[in-house]
Amino acid sequence: MKKLLLALTIVIGFTFIACAQEGGQVTQPIGFEEYDPISTLKVEEHITKKAKFPFIDVHNHQYQMPTQDLKALTKEMDALNMAIMVNLSGRGWSQEWEEGTATLKGSLENVAKNEPKRIAVFTNLQFKGFGEKDWSAKAVAQLEADVKMGAKGLKIYKSLGFSGIKDDKGNRVAVSDPRLQPVWKKCGELGIPVLIHTADVPSFWDPMDRYNERWLELKTHPNRRRGAKDPVPFDSLIAEQHHIFKSNPKTTFINAHMGWYPNNLKKLDSLMVVFPNMYVEIGAVIAELGRQPRAAKKFFDKYQDRVLFGKDSWVPAEYATYFRVLETEDEYFPYHKKYHAFWRMYGMGLSDEVLKKLYYKNALRIIPGLDKSLFPK
Numbered sequence: 001m002k003k004l005l006l007a008l009t010i011v012i013g014f015t016f017i018a019c020a021q022e023g024g025q026v027t028q029p030i031g032f033e034e035y036d037p038i039s040t041l042k043v044e045e046h047i048t049k050k051a052k053f054p055f056i057d058v059h060n061h062q063y064q065m066p067t068q069d070l071k072a073l074t075k076e077m078d079a080l081n082m083a084i085m086v087n088l089s090g091r092g093w094s095q096e097w098e099e100g101t102a103t104l105k106g107s108l109e110n111v112a113k114n115e116p117k118r119i120a121v122f123t124n125l126q127f128k129g130f131g132e133k134d135w136s137a138k139a140v141a142q143l144e145a146d147v148k149m150g151a152k153g154l155k156i157y158k159s160l161g162f163s164g165i166k167d168d169k170g171n172r173v174a175v176s177d178p179r180l181q182p183v184w185k186k187c188g189e190l191g192i193p194v195l196i197h198t199a200d201v202p203s204f205w206d207p208m209d210r211y212n213e214r215w216l217e218l219k220t221h222p223n224r225r226r227g228a229k230d231p232v233p234f235d236s237l238i239a240e241q242h243h244i245f246k247s248n249p250k251t252t253f254i255n256a257h258m259g260w261y262p263n264n265l266k267k268l269d270s271l272m273v274v275f276p277n278m279y280v281e282i283g284a285v286i287a288e289l290g291r292q293p294r295a296a297k298k299f300f301d302k303y304q305d306r307v308l309f310g311k312d313s314w315v316p317a318e319y320a321t322y323f324r325v326l327e328t329e330d331e332y333f334p335y336h337k338k339y340h341a342f343w344r345m346y347g348m349g350l351s352d353e354v355l356k357k358l359y360y361k362n363a364l365r366i367i368p369g370l371d372k373s374l375f376p377k
Contacts, residue, residue, distance in 0.1 A: 043331050048323035054083035054375050055359035059283040059310025062087045066106025070114040080319050083374040088155035091124040100126050108150040117371040123151040131167030136182045156196040163231045175240035188251035193366050197256035198241040205234045217339045245275040252366050254279045262288035265299045283310035287335045290325040290345030297348045304354045308362050
């Protein structure tokens, strides 16, 4: 009993000390989520709200495009110096074939009428009926019709490979499912790129403990957490994706989010060598690049012909972080979302030559039908 009382006294004493401030003021202890110190570091700042050169955002989503006010949208784009936006959600989220076609048709008609030079639209796959004997032929025919209608490429959502896409027998559809092979092949024949998002941040599969640097994101967004086999391990999903790159050398693939290897550029470098038909875009991974500016700059210099600008979610104010990381040599500045990155950013200071390729030249080369007159020579 005496030992127990002594232990309690010590615990209470330490708790009081931890909560007391100088001068006798008492405050409650703060949690990691709340801790947000203001830096006292005094360094040069170059707040960059507008890109140095006109750019193409190859990874954007606009879900109301058939009825959207595109004049208002392009006004927001102008403020960023965005010359062309690629809307990847051409068919929306519906898995109904007719509904998807109507959405794509409405989007393309709105673009053609109001902003034909400023907005490009990708199509998507409709997985309803996947596994039925005519699905592959139907999907290829639909893809051809969509491109004839004006679609500039194909976007594959991350639901492929996860449990969200199942075949007619209720089984998970792998990214490398052979029934999809005719689609990848047809994209190569049509000369359109496939922008594909597979898996998620690898840390989402790791234990949610004090060692996981995505702990705060998983706490604030618990639906992003994955089990070890939910639905399959990260490495298995990525292997499925890489299989289709290898099996379709004549098809151009744009690997969304740098293939989830922006935090392992040595690994990504090896993949760029193995898959010469693979490009990468930087949507939602600028926080990874901004904490390793020297290594990232070397990677961008080496693969300057195969890296594209993408943002993903349409939040205009967040583009400033991208421009600042890419264009300046600023030090120790905050990211725009704490739960994505509690660390600070550093500018890569890319050269004008590399910036132009990243911002527009590479996209103009691999996405057909974009207006080159909107950009400098």
